[in-house]
Amino acid sequence: MNVISRDASNYSYVNARVRSRWALLLDADEYDTLTRMGPSEIARFLGESEYSPEIDALGSRHSGVDLVEHALNRNLARHFDDLLEWSQGTLYDLISRYLRKFDAWNVKTALRGVYSETDAGVIDDDFIRAGEFDDALLGTLEECESVESVVDALAETVFGDPLADALDDYEETGALVPLENAVDRTFYDTLLRGLNAATESGTREFVKFLQAEVDFRNIRNAFRLARSGGTIDPSEYYIEGGRLFEASELASLVENRDELVARLRESRYGDQLGPALERLESADSLIGFEHALDAALLGYADHLSHVFPLSVCPVLAYILAKEREVDNIRAIARGREVGLSGEEIEQELVML
Amino acid sequence: MLRPERMSKVSVTGTKNVVEDVIDVTHDQRVLHLSDYDGSIEGFDAGSPLEGADAASEKLVTVRSLINILDVTEEDAGPARIVTDEALEGEFESVRQRVNELDDERAAVENDLEAIDERIAAAEPFVSLGIDLDLLWGYDTLDVVVGEGDTDAVGHALADAGSIRSYELYTEGDVFAAVAYPESNAPEDALSEALVGLDVERYEVPEEEGSPADYLERLEHRKQQLKSDLESVESDLRSLRLEHAGFLLAAEEKLSIEVQKAEAPLSFATTEHAFFAEGWIPTRDYESYASALKDALGERIEVEELERAAYEPPEHEVGHGEQEAVADGGRTDRPPVVQDNPKVAEPFEMLVRVINRPNYFDLDPTLILFLTFPVFYGFMIGDVGYGILYTAVGWLMYTRLDSDALAALGGVAVISGLATVVFGILYGEVFGFHLISEYVWAGHPPLHKGLMPAEGEWARLWLVVSVLAALLHLTLGYAIDTYKRLRHGAWEALTEGASWAILMVGLWVWIFSRAMESAKPELLFTSLSGQPLGFTGFSPMVGWAALAVGLVGYALLIYAEGAIGAVEGALNSLTHVLSYTRLAAVMLAKGGMAFVVNLLFFGAYQTHGEFHFMLNHGWSHVQSTHPEATLMFGGLVHGPIAAVVGGVVIFVLGHALVLALGVTSAGLQAVRLEYVEFFGKFYEGGGEKYEPFGHQRTYTTQD
Amino acid sequence: MYETLVAAINMLGLIAQQSAEAGSTVAFPPAAGAALGVGIAALGAGIAEGGIGAAAVGAIAEDSDFFGIGLLFTVLPETLVILAIVVIFIV
Amino acid sequence: MAEDVKPTRKNLMEIEDRIDLSERGHDTLEQKRDGLIMEFMDILDQAQDVREDVEQNYEDAQQTINMARAMEGDVAVRGAAAALKEHPEITVRSNNIMGVVVPQIEASRVSKSLDQRGYGVIGTSSRIDEAAEAYEDLLETIVLAAEVETAMKKLLDEIESTKRRVNALEFTVLPDLYESQDYIEQKLEEQEREEIFRMKKVKDKKEEEERAKAESESESEAAADAGTAD
Known part of the structure; x- marks a missing residue:
């Protein structure tokens, strides 16, 4: 084990802090209590937890579900900014690579918002300020008049060139698909670009973690394609970098769902995926399966963070878990608002 | 005292139409610790x-x-008051709007200030350059x-650049302005190209007129304006605070109570028409709570004391049989803990809680900590001067600080300080001087x-004394463990509890015996040989026995705990005891440090194996007498005036350092012995x- | 960190060699050996404490209640030094 | 009315023909009406089902889209919604139920596969898929509902008019005809009776004349007799 890191990464410091934050995540009992509360009660409950800075800051302006949503987004951003602030060296680099997924999210949000002629304020609400983009850039993006100007505004970022390349396709088809795919692909490509797991300390675990994430993403999309049918070339939606399957095999697996399931049962994630696959058989909807898949990824991340305690894994596992918590609380608050029953809401929660 | 306060489990049952009354009464009584319903x-x-929640x-x-x-x-609160629902509609809404407005304003001004600061920082290189913008x-x-960088390198780069027809370079320190006239066929950014690869930080030129100093002044002026704007917004906020603080605090309290009451049923079990609440209550408060409920609601509710929690954990919690588990609905909620110690020992509860709050079935080690920790601490520092300072600082913390944890720490410091004074008197030391002596x-x-x-013998004695203290302290620890296990029968207590102590004590009696004497360090037999003990080691017979x-004991231990027990038993009985030698080590180190500080200031000489500080006279005088x-x-004090001044600084800082290190080393090492070796x-x-x-209630009155 | 450790040991070795070359009758005085032993033990403890300390500072930054335990964990490896000192007394 | 008709035997025969025709028409219409009502009942059941389906699907769609908006963000859902470039095509053909022309509406390309929905697949979740699916289902049920409700309306109109025609026959036309028939028959009977009476009178007169002739003959004979004797 790497007791003393050779690069300047401060694993023990960051991981100690992350573990403390981890301990503050809500547990099943607290979720259960939340499902019986009204939106404002949820906000009040959060105001007495580690969400208090956000609730206190926003409580005089918003209320109910709105307040909860705003506080959740801000809280997420605060935690992830903190991660970057604490970490140094390779660790910093790896975390910032991973957090770029929020940049990708923000780019897609801007594209979709501008494309659907949504108000800047609504787009702004959906930004998650946890990536590298600063407020000025996000401000520019949400004010853009056309998809082309969004792409222009992003020229200086890693998404610039791939988006510019995809712009022709967009103009031809009028659909956002090429642009969205370009963003997602860029994110996954840049995640691992320039990393040499063999030589650089600390990156081996990162790669392992990401392979799992990519694999799970591919599994999820494979099932969506299998469900939707149609004549889609699955390789078009395949993300490189995983260890589970090749683009070429995906095509035949998507045609035959049973084969896909069998294949997954035997895979390295078989143990983790067991419950998810069972849920798949019992329900028509994929949402439940995706929840189980998310839970499986959480579990796998947790597993990695225990196997490699002094690595980037605990941080990444925390990022996943924190995101999950925010989604869960949001689901509860929204679910209560639209009048879902306690049981229905619990279906929407993902817990380890 | 070694046990927490006795708790009773209480249930309250009634129909839904009295639930609010039950909550009201329970809220007013403030004795029931509600247990969450577990759905069983x-x-x-x-x-x-x-x-309404x-x-x-x-x-x-x-x-x-x-x-x-x-x-x-808290200080802003006025007298306690009643908050009406109308006030929560009217006054409240207007305060909210005003606060939001001012908050927006403040954010805007702060934003502008930040921008100005950035521009000022950006303008500074231009000021040093001095060229009109x-x-x-x-x-x-x-x-x-x-930009800023190696100006020579910039000069060379410009001279070498093929695409630049002519150029001019102005420099001031590391800051430079390069003006270039590119060839007509040169690319657009010929100058930038030329500077590529140089370690140069480029500055954006502000599109302003006039001298940079004027520009900077304009910015500074604007900054002042913004600062005064900020000041006025903040003073508005302050006056808003003074005006409404009392109301807001009272409203917060009123609403908190309202919400707390309205959400109480979250931990109740309910049906369509009835509810069932359970909780823990100190046994001595049960009667008054039950009669308060009965007075208010009579026969409409049912209050019952379900059990008085025994200090032994219920059987199912340790995995022996399941009868009780079924009997109380499979619940595993343990009674909450109210530690019950004499007032003087209470600060030490905090020290125990640092590790963890004792559970209801634990023996509360606070009292033992109270008896041993100050002794360890006092023994290690053993100095009247330091002791008085610790006591004084501790007293201030204990009486002045709001934070419970810090106040408790102050209490610990007072008692440890007093122990330090006692040991200091016995050692005869004040700030490292043998004045008391x-x-x-x-x-x-x-x-x-x-x-x-x-006094070398004393050092060795302390080493052995440390070991003896260890044996006493650890045996006490094992004894408590054995006692706890007794309820599972004598055999388990013997094999899993006492066996450890038997192994440890047996081993150490052998070590202190003259069996295989030649292989053992001499100090075992010499250090306690003086009167009154006259101990020169147990006889080999006793040792071998x-x-x-x-x-x-070891065999029993291995029988009970297996291979892990074998390793741990052997290791613990040796290292845990030796670990206590830190008592002697830290004592010597602290003494040594204080000595060094004094040595630097006063100087000292050595005679007949004793050190003497030169408090009154310099070395020349000593030479004549000894x-x-x-x-x-x-000694700096006997040197020239500059040395004396330096000496005073060293003296004060040195003792402050020893004082502080006393806390972090003696305190920590003592606490570590308690936590790791003893608690373990x-x-x-x-x-x-x-x-x-x-x-x-602090800000509101009822009715 | 490793480099520091290696350098420190090299240096100590060098000092030992020099004192041996100086031709004194006791090439390596017992006191020096003892000091070296304690020193190396302390260095080891220091390295261990470095990592633990970083973690402790991290945990304390999140939750000041952890202060006590954090400090405690940080000084745990000091037993190494204590044991080294005991050895000196015994030898 | 009846009085307008000339009570001739020819007219009677004509009326009798018309009565025959009307009665037969009435029966047919009545059968048609009953048939239409049966058809209508069938469609009504169907319409009720469809209506419930629409409500249910609407609720489902609303719920999935709410959750999708909650979990994936408002903008993501809007973006996915706006991304749809191919709109479904609606074709209307006609169908004949017992002579009633009802429309048959067919919508093509309502249900789409993942790649036709116009949003990126890689980074989205099946929440958006299922929201889209729910709305596709809703649209399909709405199309079906439109078809069924139109058919229902047309059938209802037809039933109404058939009913009116049956009633007209039953309560106006046929009674009139029967009345006319009665009237003519009555008149004709009366005429017959008159005729017989007249005949009888003529016969009586004739008999009297004959008797008188015979009397006068016998008188002259007696005179002759008397003369002779005389």
Whole structure:
């Protein structure tokens, strides 16, 4: 084990802090209590937890579900900014690579918002300020008049060139698909670009973690394609970098769902995926399966963070878990608002 | 005292139409620690909040937010008052709007200030360069780069650049402005190209007129304006705070109580028409609570004392049989813990809680900590001067600080400080000087630290004493463990509890025996040989017998714990005991440090294996009176005036350092012995804090 | 960190060699050996404490209640030094 | 009315023909009406089902889209919604139920596969898929509902008019005809009776004349007799 890191990464410091934050995540009992509360009660409950800075800051302006949503987004951003602030060296680099997924999210949000002629304020609400983009850039993006100007505004970022390349396709088809795919692909490509797991300390675990994430993403999309049918070339939606399957095999697996399931049962994630696959058989909807898949990824991340305690894994596992918590609380608050029953809401929660 | 306060489990059952009354009474009584319903009773669901919880929560969140934004503190509260519902509609809404406006304003001004600061920082290089700003931008054919870096390298790069026809370089320190006239066929950014690869930080040229100094002044002026704007917004906020603080705090309290009451059913079990609440209550409060409920509601509710929690954990919790588990509905909620110690020992509860709150079935080690920790600490520092300072600082913390933890720490410091004073008197030391030794004990204090060569025996004695203290302390730990296990039968207590102690004691009696004497360090037999003990080691017979007994203990241990026990048993019985030698080591180190500080200031000489500070006279005088003495250090105080001044600084800082290190080393090492070596033998912890349902009113009055 | 450790040991070795070359009758005085032993033990403890300390500072930054335990964990490896000192007394 | 008709035997025969025709028409219409009502009942059941389906699907769609908006963000859902470039095509053909022309509406390309929905697949979740699916289902049920409700309306109109025609026959036309028939028959009977009476009178007169002739003959004979004797 790497007791003393050779690069300047401060694993023990960051991981100690992350573990403390981890301990503050809500547990099943607290979720259960939340499902019986009204939106404002949820906000009040959060105001007495580690969400208090956000609730206190926003409580005089918003209320109910709105307040909860705003506080959740801000809280997420605060935690992830903190991660970057604490970490140094390779660790910093790896975390910032991973957090770029929020940049990708923000780019897609801007594209979709501008494309659907949504108000800047609504787009702004959906930004998650946890990536590298600063407020000025996000401000520019949400004010853009056309998809082309969004792409222009992003020229200086890693998404610039791939988006510019995809712009022709967009103009031809009028659909956002090429642009969205370009963003997602860029994110996954840049995640691992320039990393040499063999030589650089600390990156081996990162790669392992990401392979799992990519694999799970591919599994999820494979099932969506299998469900939707149609004549889609699955390789078009395949993300490189995983260890589970090749683009070429995906095509035949998507045609035959049973084969896909069998294949997954035997895979390295078989143990983790067991419950998810069972849920798949019992329900028509994929949402439940995706929840189980998310839970499986959480579990796998947790597993990695225990196997490699002094690595980037605990941080990444925390990022996943924190995101999950925010989604869960949001689901509860929204679910209560639209009048879902306690049981229905619990279906929407993902817990380890 | 060694046990927490006895708790009773109480249930309250009634129909839904009295639930609010039950909550009101329970809230006022503030004794019931509610247990969450775990869903184990058929037909009973976990309850939902009462009507109005959401509305009150919404207001509460807003009020708290306002308190936070206005930075209201307890001191701002006026007299206690009644908050009416009307006030929560009218006054409240207007405060909210005003606060939001001012908060927006403040954010805007702060934003502007930040921007100005950035521009000021950006303008500074230009000021040092001194070239008028309008000369640096707005050219069609010329390229301008302003930056900071190795100006020579920039010069060379410009001279070498093929695409630049002519250039001019202005420098001031590391800051430079390069103006270039590129060839007509050169690419657009010829100048930038030329500078690629150089370690140069480029500055953006502000598109302003006039001298940079004027520009900077304009910015500074604007900054001042913004600052005064900020000041006025903040003063508005302050006056808003003064005006409404009392109302907001009272509203917060009123709404908190309202919400707390309305959400109480979250931990109840409910059906369509009935509810069932359970909780823990200190047994001595049960009668008054039950009669309060009966007075208010008579026969309409049922209050019952379900059990008085025994201090032994229920059988199912340790995995022996399941009868009780079924009997109380499979619940595993343990009674919350109210520690019950004499007032003087209470600060030490905090030290115990640092590890963990004792659980209800644990023995509360607070009292033992109270008896041993100060002794360890006092022994290690053993200095009247330091002791008085610790006591004084501790007293200040204990009486002045709001934080419970820090106040408790102060209490610990007071008691440890007093112990330090006691040991200091016995050692005869004040701030490392043997003044007490001379004036109280006439030069012969009962104890010595063993720092000086002549007292070497004492140092070895302390080492052995540390080991003996370890054996006592650890045996006590094992004894508590054995006692706890006794309820599972004598055999388990013997094999899993006592066996450890038998092994340890047996081993150490053998070590202190003259069996195989030649292989053992001499100090075992010499250090305690003086009167009154006259101990020169146990006889080999006793030694071998003890070892045999110890090995029996070891065998029992291995039988009970397996391979891990084998390794741990052997290791712990040796290292845990030796670990206590840190008592002697830290004592010597502290003494040594204080000595060094004094040595530097006063200087000292050595004679007959004793060190003497030169408090009154310099070395030359000593030489004349003690010709056999050797000089250790001349002492800054006896040197020139500059040395004296430096000496005073060293003296004060040095003792401050020793004082502080006393806390971090002696304190920590003592606490470590308690936590790691002592607690490790028996302590479980994990108790739940007793938090009775209710609220202490401070800003509102009822009715 | 490793480099520091290696350098420190090299240096100590060098000092030992020099004192041996100086031709004194006791090439390596017992006191020096003892000091070296304690020194190396302390260095080891220091390295261990470095990592633990970083973690402790991290945990304390999140939750000041952890202060006590954090400090405690940080000084745990000091037992190494204590044991080294005991050895000196015994030898 | 009846009085307008000339009570001739020819007219009677004509009326009798018309009565025959009307009665037969009435029966047919009545059968048609009953048939239409049966058809209508069938469609009504169907319409009720469809209506419930629409409500249910609407609720489902609303719920999935709410959750999708909650979990994936408002903008993501809007973006996915706006991304749809191919709108479904609606074709209307006609169908004949017992002579009633009802429309048959067919919508093509309502249900789409993942790649036709116009949003990126890689980074989205099946929440958006299922929201889209729910709305596709809703649209399909709405199309079906439109078809069924139109058919229902047309059938209802037809039933109404058939009913009116049956009633007209039953309560106006046929009674009139029967009345006319009665009237003519009555008149004709009366005429017959008159005729017989007249005949009788003529016969009586004739007999009297004959008797008188015979009397006068016998008198002259007696005179002759008397003369002779005389």
